[in-house]
Amino acid sequence: MWPSASRITIYEYYPGAPIPHYCIQCPDYPCVSACPTKALSVDQLTGAVLVDPSLCTLCLKCVEACPGKVPKTTRGKSHVLICDLCFGDPACVRECSRVGYNALKTVKKPSNTGIKHYAKPPELVAEEFGRKIYM
Amino acid sequence: MQIYGSWGKLLSVDLSAGKTSEERIHPITYRMFVGGRGLATYILWRELGKKWGSVDPLGPENMLTILTGPLTGYYPGIKLVVSGKSPQSGGVVGSAISSHVAYSIKTAGYDGIIVRGASRDPVYIYVRDDLVEIRDASKLWGLKGLELTKSLRSELGRDAPSLYIGPAGENLVRTAAVMARWFHAAGYGGYGAVMGSKKLKAIVVEGSGPLPPVARRDEFLKLRYEVIDKVAARSTFRVWGTTSGLWRVGHDTSSEPIRNWVEEWHNREEFSHVAIEKKYWIKNPWADWGCPLACMKVSKAVVDGVTYYTDGPDYEMGAYLGSNLGLFEVDKVIALSALADDLGLCGIQTGNTMGFAVELYERGLITREDVGYELKWGDFYCLKRLMEDIAYRRGFGGVLAEGTYRAAVEVAKRRNLPSEEVLKYAVQVKGIGVGAHGIRSRKDYPQPIAYAASVQGGDHTSVAGLPADSEESEISSAFLDSAVVCSFTSVEEETVLKFLNAVTGWGVTKEELYRTIGLRILSLQRILLLLGGPDVRWDPRVHDDNPLRFYEPLPSGPYTNSVVSRDEVLNSIAEYYKQLGWDSYGIPTEETLRKLGLYDAVDVVKTLRRELGVS
Ligand code: SF4
Ligand code: SF4
Ligand code: SF4
Ligand code: SF4
Numbered sequence: 001m002w003p004s005a006s007r008i009t010i011y012e013y014y015p016g017a018p019i020p021h022y023c024i025q026c027p028d029y030p031c032v033s034a035c036p037t038k039a040l041s042v043d044q045l046t047g048a049v050l051v052d053p054s055l056c057t058l059c060l061k062c063v064e065a066c067p068g069k070v071p072k073t074t075r076g077k078s079h080v081l082i083c084d085l086c087f088g089d090p091a092c093v094r095e096c097s098r099v100g101y102n103a104l105k106t107v108k109k110p111s112n113t114g115i116k117h118y119a120k121p122p123e124l125v126a127e128e129f130g131r132k133i134y135m
Numbered sequence: 136m137q138i139y140g141s142w143g144k145l146l147s148v149d150l151s152a153g154k155t156s157e158e159r160i161h162p163i164t165y166r167m168f169v170g171g172r173g174l175a176t177y178i179l180w181r182e183l184g185k186k187w188g189s190v191d192p193l194g195p196e197n198m199l200t201i202l203t204g205p206l207t208g209y210y211p212g213i214k215l216v217v218s219g220k221s222p223q224s225g226g227v228v229g230s231a232i233s234s235h236v237a238y239s240i241k242t243a244g245y246d247g248i249i250v251r252g253a254s255r256d257p258v259y260i261y262v263r264d265d266l267v268e269i270r271d272a273s274k275l276w277g278l279k280g281l282e283l284t285k286s287l288r289s290e291l292g293r294d295a296p297s298l299y300i301g302p303a304g305e306n307l308v309r310t311a312a313v314m315a316r317w318f319h320a321a322g323y324g325g326y327g328a329v330m331g332s333k334k335l336k337a338i339v340v341e342g343s344g345p346l347p348p349v350a351r352r353d354e355f356l357k358l359r360y361e362v363i364d365k366v367a368a369r370s371t372f373r374v375w376g377t378t379s380g381l382w383r384v385g386h387d388t389s390s391e392p393i394r395n396w397v398e399e400w401h402n403r404e405e406f407s408h409v410a411i412e413k414k415y416w417i418k419n420p421w422a423d424w425g426c427p428l429a430c431m432k433v434s435k436a437v438v439d440g441v442t443y444y445t446d447g448p449d450y451e452m453g454a455y456l457g458s459n460l461g462l463f464e465v466d467k468v469i470a471l472s473a474l475a476d477d478l479g480l481c482g483i484q485t486g487n488t489m490g491f492a493v494e495l496y497e498r499g500l501i502t503r504e505d506v507g508y509e510l511k512w513g514d515f516y517c518l519k520r521l522m523e524d525i526a527y528r529r530g531f532g533g534v535l536a537e538g539t540y541r542a543a544v545e546v547a548k549r550r551n552l553p554s555e556e557v558l559k560y561a562v563q564v565k566g567i568g569v570g571a572h573g574i575r576s577r578k579d580y581p582q583p584i585a586y587a588a589s590v591q592g593g594d595h596t597s598v599a600g601l602p603a604d605s606e607e608s609e610i611s612s613a614f615l616d617s618a619v620v621c622s623f624t625s626v627e628e629e630t631v632l633k634f635l636n637a638v639t640g641w642g643v644t645k646e647e648l649y650r651t652i653g654l655r656i657l658s659l660q661r662i663l664l665l666l667g668g669p670d671v672r673w674d675p676r677v678h679d680d681n682p683l684r685f686y687e688p689l690p691s692g693p694y695t696n697s698v699v700s701r702d703e704v705l706n707s708i709a710e711y712y713k714q715l716g717w718d719s720y721g722i723p724t725e726e727t728l729r730k731l732g733l734y735d736a737v738d739v740v741k742t743l744r745r746e747l748g749v750s
Contacts, residue, residue, distance in 0.1 A: 001208060002345035003238055011294055015317045015444060016418030016433035075264055075343040098360075099367040099427035101420075133417055134435075134444075 004074045007083040008092050013126035014134055021125075022092075023049055023070045023083040024118045025109065031082070034065035039079070047109055048085040056080055068119035138162040139350040140205030140638040141170060146245045146267060148260055150333050151195055151252025155267045158249065166641060167732065170204030170246065172229025173617035173656040175218035178249065179227055180659050183220065184739065188668030192222035192325075193307055193332040195253035201240070201298065201338065202247035204619025205639050208238040208346045209355065210631075211363050212426045212624030215240070215247075216616055217298075217321040219329050222309045223484070223538055223566040225671045226664030228324030228591050229616040233423040234315035235296030236340045237619075243342030250333060259299075259337040264344060272336040277302060279477040280314055287337065297339045301479020303526040304331035309538040310484035310525070310568075314476065318431075318446040319423075322481025323567060323594045325538070350640025358634045366624045367427040373420055375408045376430040377623075380450030380571075382407035385458060389692040390573035392459040394512055395490035396562045396684045399573045400692025406463045411448075415469060421446070428624050436466035438515070443473035451595075454571035455486025460493065461512025471518060478526040487568030487593075488539045489521055494560050500546060506531045539563045540671070559683040563593050565664065565673050570595020574685055576694035582607065583699040584707045587681050588721070590660040596622060601707060603649070603714035610653030617656060654715060655731040658723040662736055665722065665743055674747060675720040679708055720749050 008022040025047045032040040032049060039055035040062060042048070056079035062071045063080070071080040086092075096104040109115070143165070147158040160174070168177040178200060183190050190196050200218045207215065215237035221228045240247060243264050250260070254269070257276035261268045275286055280301050288294055296315075303311035304327030311327030312320035321327075330336075349355045371379070385391035386407075389400040404410060412419070415436055420429030431446045447453065448468055456475060457468035475482040495501045496510035503509055507530050510517055524532025535542050543561040547554040562569050564586040572579045572595050574586075585598035589609055597616070600607035606628055615625055618635050625631055628645065636642055643652065667673055681704060688698040709719055716727035722744060728736050744750040 003208075003242060004343040005345070012316075013288075013294060015446070016421040016431075076345075099363060100370075100373075101429070 005077060005081060007072065007081050009072065009122075011122035011126060013123065014130040017126065017129050017133055019122045019125045019129065020104065021068065021070065021122045024068065024115060025049065026067070026116050026119060028116075030065040030067070031062035031071065034061045036061060040082075043084065043087070046085045046088050048087075049082045050084055051079055051082055053079040066119065067116060069121045070119065136162045138165065139348055139640050140209070141165055141203075141246045142241070142244055142347050144245055146240075146248045146262065148248065148250050148267070148269065149252045150250060150254040150258065150269065150335065153254075153269055155269070160246070165205065165639075167652065168656060169614070169617035169652060170207075171202050171216040171231075171617045171619040172218065172613060173652070174202050174204075174247070175200040175216060175229060176227050176656055176659045176663070179218070179220065180663065184663070184735075187220070187663055187666040190220055191669055192220045192225070193328060195333070197329060197332070199250040199326060199329050199333065199335070200247060201236070201250075202619075203237050203241055204617055206618045206620050206635060208241050208425070209349065209359070209638050210618075210620050210624070210634060211359065211366055212428065212621035213237050213424045214619050214621050216619060217313045217326045218324065219326055221324040221326070221566075222328050223323075223325040223540075224592050224664060225566065225667035225673075226590065227660050228567070228594065229597070229613070230313070230321035230324040230326055231596065231616055231619070231621075232298075232313065232315055232321035233319050233621065234298060235424050236298050236315065236338065238346070238424060239296040239340040239342040241342065241346050242344050243340055244344055248338065248340075250335060253332060254334040257334050257336050259339060260335065262338075262340045262342075264342060275336045276305065280317060280479060281477055283337070284317065287339065291339065295339050295341050297337050299337035299479075300327045300330045300335075301477060301526070303479045304328055305336075306526065306528050306536070307331050308480065308526060308528065308536040309541070310481050310488060310536070311479055312481040314479050317444075318476045320476070320481055322483055323591060323596070325481070325484070327479050327481070349638045351637045354637040355634070358630065358637055362624070362626055362630065362634065363427045365626050369428060372623065373429050375412075376432050376447060377450035378411055378432065378447045378453065379408040381411070381453045381457075382409070384450065384572065384579060385454070388578035389576040389689065389694045390579035391454050392490065392562070392571050392573065394461045395459060395494040395560065396573065396682075397494075398691050399575060399689055400694075401458060401463070403463050406453075406457065406465065411465055415465060423621075426621070426624060430623055434469050436469035438466055438470045441470070443470040445469050445472040445476060448472045451571050452482045452486075455483050455490075459486050459490040459571070460518055462515060462518065463513065464515070467515040470515070471522065474519065474522055478522070480522065480526055483570060484538060484568045485522065485525060487562060488525070488535050488542060489518060491539050491542070491561055492521065492535055495546060495557070498560070500550060500557060501531070538566060539568050540566045562682040562684050564589070564680075564682065565592035565678055566671055567592030567594055569593035569682060574681070574699055575689050576692075576697050577699070578694065582707070583681070583704050584711060587679050587704055588708045588711055590657055590664050599711060601711055601714070603711055608649070610649055610657055613656045613660070614648055614653050651731060654727075655733065657715070658717070658727065658731060658733065659736065661717070661721060661723065662740060662743065665747075666739070675722070679721060680704070720747065722749075
């Protein structure tokens, strides 16, 4: 098990207000366009961003381009980590439902571009969410 | 020798020398002591055992150990164990706490952190994988928990797992806790004061590697899901957490401390989980890392325009900072609990001392002249002031900051009374306030000998019981604290053992757990407790006993007049010691020590017997 290599990260800036942070598959995929080595591509079936470990140089241009600063790096991995939707069967969702929290669900990708608003750095989400429950 | 579930490596930090290094622990040592509490006991014994009696828990020669166990990170739920020579009991207390630091230590490549020496100026320890730094904490010193969390976050630029102390630890209050994540405390033992004595404000650990390899992966995964499913099905516990104890223990089993344990029963519906959920919970459930149970709930209360947040209040906080102080107004109990968290006080130990103080005041053993103000049951304002005075050692707070036992001795001295005259109101065992589960109604889980024969005194998470080779025995808690499993996510012992074996590849049997491994840990803890010192020394003939209050019949509730007798307690203790292979004073026999491979303890125990006059 390797917690920091997980492609979903939970931040908690306020007690009881955890923020799951992961790739939301932007309709325009700014990370893919930003990558100078073409290490990133879009899975035609799931819409997930796929990383080619052999091409990634860890230049972090994708992180810069990502509205949520999602792509992760960790010790011992020579490439960025981005959620690949487990090729259609998300393990995180399975685990979350198994324990009965049901905080994560698989949904159909909405067609509008509004979805991009969900890609936010965790600090910002925390501020909004925290304000809601703590004020 | 290949090792699974642990790295076989600790991070060692010497604050006097300002140096850090790595320390190897042999795989055989893990096999003998498991990890967590067991490993702490071994390390403390090895290094300080020969001079134990003279080691000042608050001096630089004491060590602070922060240890994970082989199950940390693998078994659902998360804990680590803080230890050292306890400034409360003079022995070794394994003090468990939920913290992200637990898995972070392991993913940084260590099984734990050992802190030796003391810094001259305030520092914090920063670990990021191989990078270890002792950093200046002069700007953090003095900060309370909430402020500190924010300051650390802005200093580091992100949220990082940390353990820390509040002002209480800085001021060497013996009931100070090591804190984590706002409301989490390693309270028993008083290790917040040990951190304070080392001028160590916080320990921040960011690990980014994998957990150590497991021996049998498939079996481990199968067991992991088995445990997850079992634990996730504990729906009552998930919905109510331990808060339901305020009704279950306070009303049904009649074993909750009320006004310094004068009573153990109440029927106040407003002081129940049902009422609390409706009015105060703003987030339910709330879980620690990797936990399928989620026993925590975030509560919020506004008192006099000030907003307070805390967890629950969970049962122990509600009992000790509520009913034990005669306070049944939940908003104010939440406020006291939040305050204890923020000041870095153990709510159990501090609530125990505060209840004791109010009773002394009521009896005229301390007066307004001593305290500076009136002490009254249920009066939030004087209680809040008293708690702050303890954390900052202001006025009479300085006496109470020594904890219930030492405060009792001091009050007796000031009143020219024999200490028994004050100690009879002190509901503690061997320097440790008794947890909020009484024994008089006989309906709650602790047996009549639970505390009197425990190697961790009044600690309700480590209770003694008969038979000695069953889950009733303290060996069972010693085991969970050594493998390091949260007691709320633990399942039947057989499965936990299987889990341990799948992760470590050991093949420990129940027999080995009770006759060897667990007994070895418990025996060493017992020896160190009896060695004690420098300011306390426990005599088994006097101190292996309950607080006197527990021999008074219950005055109210469904079990009115229920009582335990001292004869019964002493007989059961004798039987328990016999089953463990200890003599009638609870000192492990030479034969037992040799069987456990504790050869170097043989001579120490001989000296101990001589000193106690029981050879
Ligand atoms: S870090 Fe890797 S994936 Fe990201 S932009 Fe650079 S090369 Fe592409
Ligand atoms: S969220 Fe970030 S990583 Fe995911 S598609 Fe958008 S830009 Fe790429
Ligand atoms: S879908 Fe799969 S890759 Fe993506 S966050 Fe969940 S578990 Fe990780
Ligand atoms: S059961 Fe409660 S205390 Fe234990 S790990 Fe889970 S949330 Fe934490």
